[in-house]
Amino acid sequence: MRLGKGPFVGKDALEKQIKEGIPNRFVTFEVHGVTDADPLGNEPLFDRKGNIVGRATAGYYGHALRKSLGLGYIKPEFAAVGGDIEIEILGERKRATILVDSPYDPENKDLKA
Numbered sequence: 598m599r600l601g602k603g604p605f606v607g608k609d610a611l612e613k614q615i616k617e618g619i620p621n622r623f624v625t626f627e628v629h630g631v632t633d634a635d636p637l638g639n640e641p642l643f644d645r646k647g648n649i650v651g652r653a654t655a656g657y658y659g660h661a662l663r664k665s666l667g668l669g670y671i672k673p674e675f676a677a678v679g680g681d682i683e684i685e686i687l688g689e690r691k692r693a694t695i696l697v698d699s700p701y702d703p704e705n706k707d708l709k710a
Contacts, residue, residue: 598611600612620672621651621670621671621672621673622670622671622672622673622676623668623669623670624651624668624669624670624671624676624695624696624698625666625667625668625695625696625697625698625699625700626642626666626667626668626669626682626684626693626694626695626696627664627665627666627667627693627694627696627700628656628664628665628666628667628684628686628691628692628693629665629691629692629693629694630691630692631665631686631691633687634686634687635656635657635658635665635666635667635686636653636655636656636657636665636666636667636684636686637653637655637656638653638654638655638656639652639653639654640652640653640656640667640684640685640686641653641684641685642669642671642675642682642683642684642693643682643683643684643685643690644675644682644683645681645682645683647683650671650672650675650682651669651670651671651672651675651682652669652670653667653668653669653684654668654669654670655667655668655669656668659700659701661701662700662701664700666696666700667684667693671695675695676695677695678695678696678697679694679695680694680695681693681694681695682694682695
C-alpha cells in the first residue's frame with residue numbers, strides 16, 4: 598500500500614493500524630473429534646478457560662490431509678503453532694490445534710516441482 602499517493606477511503610484507519618499494530622493474527626487450525634460437521638466460518642474460538650479469543654472465518658474438510666481444517670483471526674498470544682484452542686460447532690465445543698499456515702505443503706515444494 599502506498600500511503601503517500603494521496604487520500605483514499607480507509608487511509609486513516611490503515612495508518613492507525615500500522616501505528617498501533619495488528620490486533621489479531623490469521624491462523625490455520627485443525628479441529629479434532631469432528632464426526633458430522635466442519636467449521637463453516639463465524640464460529641467463536643475459545644482459549645482453554647472458555648474465553649472467546651477469536652473467530653473462525655472459514656472451514657472445510659482437507660481431503661489431502663484427511664483433517665477438519667479452519668481459518669480464523671485470533672489474539673496473538675494464542676496464535677503459536679501447536680497451541681490448543683477450542684471451537685464451537687453446532688453448539689458443541691471441539692478441541693483445535695494451531696497449524697503452520699499451509700499444512701499441506703508448508704515449504705512450497707510441490708509448487709516448485
